[in-house]
């Protein structure tokens with residue numbers, strides 16, 4: 371606690387003083403452009419990994435970056451999503467999973483949680499779609515490989531859940547909303563981006579100037595509720611073709627997550 375209090379003091383005397391104007395501006399109102407949904411894990415810092423300032427990201431965090439389907443709970447997630455879209459007019463949502471996710475490890479061994487952490491066990495029912503999908507489609511996977519695909523598939527499952535919200539459904543339909551699926555790798559700082567739109571692109575390593583790229587290739591609108599991304603794809607990985615071929619018409623399943631490091 372001593373470290374926290376020392377940090378608070380340093381923030382007030384150093385950072386705040388040198389950014390006073392920004393904070394005074396923020397006091398007048400917020401205009402974040404991104405709803406960032408990620409895990410509570412202490413190793414993820416949304417502002418750090420995206421190099422954004424206070425006021426730029428509207429954030430939902432919980433164990434496992436989970437979004438209960440519409441009507442399933444009266445929890446804060448739904449209210450926060452509604453506020454983000456309706457009151458703040460946010461048009462981009464990032465659902466960001468991460469490597470070594472404890473919640474997803476728990477999902478892979480639910481029985482162990484029943485006694486020790488019944489609330490976590492209960493919460494993970496909103497990721498049951500991920501668990502079933504893995505059981506059906508990833509029979510040969512185990513250990514780290516299973517955990518990796520579970521983390522990636524869970525991001526897509528939670529996007530399916532997100533799409534059950536009427537406001538999300540409506541905005542996707544009219545092309546006013548983009549949903550991005552990310553997985554952040556703690557050990558490399560890399561972000562893997564799932565793109566349903568770029569399935570024909572051969573992934574390869576090359577440096578891309580993001581500003582240039584976005585100017586040249588505007589983020590395509592979402593049609594039929596496909597998820598997309600405006601980030602360049604640098605490396606294809608995991609999520610083998612079989613994954614979602616039969617599970618949903620929402621995604622083009624011939625692509626995997628791609629790296630943006």
Ligand SMILES: [Zn+2]
Nearest residue numbers: 409411471472
């Ligand atoms: Zn996690």
